[in-house]
Amino acid sequence: MDSFWLVTMAILAGAVRGGTPFLFVSLGECLTEKSGKINLGQEGSLLAGAMTAYAVSYHSGSPWYGVLAAMGVGMLLGLLFAWLSQLPRTNDIAVGIALMLFGSGIAFFFGKPYIQPSxxxxxxxxxxxxxxxxxxxAALRICPLFFLGLLTAYFLAWFLRSTRWGLQIRAxxxxxxxxxALGISLKAVRTWAAMAGSGLAAVGGSYLSLYYPGAWTEAISGGQGLMAVALVIFARWDPKMCLVASLLFGGAQSVGPALQAAGIQTGYYLWNASPYVLTLIVMVITCSTKKSLAGAPGALATGE
Amino acid sequence: MTLIPPENLERFTQAPASLDLYRITKKFGDFTAADEISLTVPPGTVHALLGENGAGKSTLVKCVMGFHPATSGEIMVGGHVREIQHPSDARKYGIGMVYQHFTLVPSMTVTENLVLSRPDVPAAVNWKRETARLEEFMATEAPFKVPLHKRASELAAGEKQKTEILKQLYLKSRILILDEPTSVLTPAEATEVLALLRQMTVAGRLSIIIITHKFREVFSFADDVTVLRRGKLAGQGKVKDLDRDSLAAMMMGGTSSAKPVPSAPRATTSTSSRRTALRVKQLSVLGDNGLTAVKDVSFELAEGEVLGIAGVAGNGQRELMEVLGGQRPAATGSLEAHGQPYHGTRRDILAHQFHTLPEEPLRNACAPMLSMAENIALRTFDQPPQARWKWLLNFRAIRKSALPLIEAYSIKTRGPDTPIRDLSGGNVQRAILARELSTLPLKILVVSEPCFGLDFAATDFVHQKITEARDRGVAVLVVSSDLDELLKITDRLLVMSGGQITYETPTATADLAVIGTHMAGHG
Structure with missing residues (x-):
């Protein structure tokens, strides 16, 4: 096989491998934003999820318990976000940033003993x-969580389109x-959406620590939780587009390593920056002072 | 929230649709918003609820709808006393409300909106079946058609209003409460919608309470009328026994009858002989969505003239207004004030004395947290005596210059230091009007919806001030969706529809029907 195919293969495999956490976080964020709340604390949920999953897997001996525990912790953080951000005179962005720091803080604090053991x-x-x-x-060795994410994307699209709760969240x-006016409790709807969203982000975190890269370190996320928020905008709040966008970002992330593996050393660090550059490009293309974004939930982060 | 089994729903909706309110009182703390109000709506009739802002109309119907249960009093539906504690209770007894502001979800289609409004939305919606059902409903029961597959955001105001009414019929409401339903419609659309509803009451399918401030609607549409004033019942009776003056007397409390603004003396000299103050040349403007909102608009405004722009809200007036106020860039075209290019900079504003009063002044023309005095000084704070060397502010002078204006414009406030956002809507409007009109060399004034949400007295006051300014030689442009207002105070009228000026007429010879068709875009 020549190196072109090697690189392409590696990038495609990387898209799946590296895109999975993006997929979970962006689906969670998409759900939360559809209810009118923007949760920047997803980065915190991701880290707390990664740490919890690793710790629980270590103690219980089953990685699946880790995934479940991560989801629980994520939902608790989501509950905290929903409660704080719906208090009078608070702001989604400020609460989100606070929870990002809080989530990563508890992850680092409780995670110290788990950096060494496997x-x-x-x-x-x-x-x-x-x-x-x-x-x-190696390329076709795929984590079951990816398929779970794939199912979640399609389920979420159907859920938002064709279920009572989905319609209520969109309203x-x-x-x-x-x-x-329809008698829908905004508080309840947004609380559930934030909890489910944060729970999904934490599952994305468990993928990081329990599959790829597959260890608990404090630098494990590299800001993926924040990038996923940009990705939701890129995906126009459509779960199926979240899947496409996640794979694209995952692919971008693996360009550097893939080229290196093929023996191309030039600009390794530059290529590693590609997901971040992609984030910037997405932001620049989609943001405009003159027009509002098609597909954006009307009340997103308006404090209403 | 409990869901009602379909058979119960059937039972309730088959009940004769009469509504009796007996001595309804609603208190918020010490404040009594509605005081022992009783009224009766016999089956198949239209009952108008009339009153100024803050008279208690909304409070009363919100009690009926269960948004806030009444402090005391009884509500009877079909002759039975009913406890209404929550909107779902009202729905259970077949009472539905059409709000002044639309309650459709913009990104959803009409179908989705209708299904969502049901009390028993299925956990998983089978869209094929729901669509088929709705199509059948449209074909058999619905008195008018709306496109089911369109998103609510794509509907025109009239279609939205119709969808809201259809929604209530779809929910099998037998008693309908309409909150100023025609405020967003063209005269033709308003007549059509009201006539259809009238037909349905005559056919015995509906009873209606309509909240309005338009006498025309009371006289052409309602059987009975209840007038509220300051939370109390001010009068009640059959519409056929009442006339315009007695209704107005009830609303104003008998002491000051609603005095019509002395109709403005029409221009005696032709506009062409006067100097042009403002010239808008082939102006095109993009809206928030990036689409063209104002398209190739040109007009001239002369000194000592009131020019009106009529149109249904959302036809580009807001964007035009924002360009005139310097809040939005023009895509193409230009503005000229007194023959010179005008860019809306502070220097241009000062040089041409070009002032604007946008709609919703608290949002668009105020710094809400600043005091009223400071807000009044926003045009002059960098000029002596309010500022020394153009930068050092003299707060005492700012405060002092506000005092005579508070007096002259009878602004009700605790004092000039009150943050302006604590003032009521009418008083904010007066304060901003004071700011924009009080500078004596004022030459050009552009106002938008100057009386939106104001009561009779305040409306008269604003109209009078605008007429006074006109008589001083100020060139005035009034953008309003209230046609009656424009007919009252303008000398010349333009009609705006779909972002374009589609019609022009001197107000003195204006024909309401012709204006209406142009507003609807059929000109």
Whole structure:
């Protein structure tokens, strides 16, 4: 196989491998934002989820308990966000930043003892077992959480379109006064949306510590929780587009390592910056002072 | 919230749709917003609820709708006393409300909006079945058609209003409360919607309470009328036994009858002989969504003239207004004041004495946290005596210059140091009007919806001030969706529709029907 195919293969595999956490965080954020709240604390949920999953997996011996525990912790953080951000005279962004710091703070504080020991990790499904090539085998080794994320994306799209709760969430996010007139409790709807959203972000965190890279370190996230917020804008608040955007960001992340693996050393660190550059480009393209964004929930972070 | 089984819903909605309110009182702390108000709506009739702002109309209907339960009093639906503690109770008894501000979710289609409004939205919605059901409803029961697949944000105001009414019929409401339903419609749309509702009451399908301040609607549409004033019942009766003067006397409390603004003396000299103060040349403006909101608009405004721009809200007036006020860049075209290019900078504003009074002044023309005196000084604070060397502010002078204006414009406030956001809407409007009109060399004045939400007295006052300014030789442009207001105070009228000026007429010879068709875009 020549190096072009090697690089392409590696990038595609990287899209799946690196895109999974983006997928969970962005789906969670998409759900939260659809209800009219913007939660920047997703980064905190991601880190707290990563730490919790690793610790619980280490103590219980089962990585799946870790994933569940991470989800629980994420939902608690989401509850905290929902409560704080719906108090009078607070602001989503400020509360989000506070929770980002809080979430990472508790993760670092309780996570110190788990940096050294190794916990049981999530298994990969060897879809490339038919091939002799170790590269193909490695590329097609896919974490079950990715498929779970894939299902979640399609489920969420259906949920928002065709269920009572989905319609209520959209009403709350787009026109709170209409939702109130329909007797929908904004508080309840937004609390559940924030909890579910934060829980999903924490599952994304468990993927980081339990599959790829597969260890607990404080630098594990690299701001992925924040990038996922940009990604939701890029995806126009559409869960299926979140999937596409996550894969794109994941792919961008793996350009550097893939090129290095193929023996191309030039600009390694520059290539590693590509997801961040992509974030900036998305922001510049989609933000305009003159027009509001199509697809954006009408009441997003308006404090209404 | 409990869901009602369909068979119960059927039972309630089949009940004769009469509504009796018996001595309803609503207190907020020490303040009595509605005081022992009783009224009766017999089945199949229209009852008008009339009153100035703050008279207690909304408070009363919110009690009926269960938004805030009444402090005391009884509500009877179909002859039975009913406890209404929550909006779902009102819905259970077949009472529905159409709000002044639309309660459709803009990003959802009409179908989605209708299904969402049901008390028993299925956990998982089968869109195919719901669509089929709605199509059948539209074909059999609905008195008018709306496009089911369109998003609410794509509907015109009239279609939205119709959708709101359809929603209530779809929910099988038998008693309908309409809160100023025609404020966003063209005269033709208003007549159409009201006529359809009238038909449905005559057919015995609905009873209606309509909140309004338009006498025309009371006389052409209602059977009975209740007038509220300051939370109390000011009068009640059959519409056919009453006339305009007695209604106005009830509203104003008998002491000061609603005196019509002395109709403005129409321009005696032709406009062409006077100097042009403002010239708008082929102006195009983009809206928030990036689409063209104002398209190729040109007009001239002469000194000593009141020019009106009529139109249904949302046809580009706001964007035009924002360009005139320097808040939004023009895409193409230009503005000229007194023959010179005008860019809306502070220097231009001062040089041409070009003042604007945008709609919703608290949001668009105030610094809400600053005191009233400081807000009044926003035009002059950098000029002596309010500032020394153009930068050192003299707060005592700012305060002092506000005092005579508070007096002259009878602004009700605790004092010049009150933050302006603590003032009521009418008083904010007066304060900003004081700011914009009090500078003596004022030459050009542009106002938008100057009387929105004001009571009779305040409306008269604003109209009088505008007429006075006109008589001083000020060039005045009034943008308003209230046609009656424009007919009263303007010398010349333009009609704006779809972002364009579609019609022009001297007000003295204006034909309401022709203006209406142009407002609706059928000109």
């Amino acid at each position: 916990a049981p990790l999530l298994p990969g499904i060897p879809l490339g077992a038919w091939s002799d090539s170790t590269q193909i085998q 709350a996010g787009d026109q709170p006064s209409a939702a109130r």
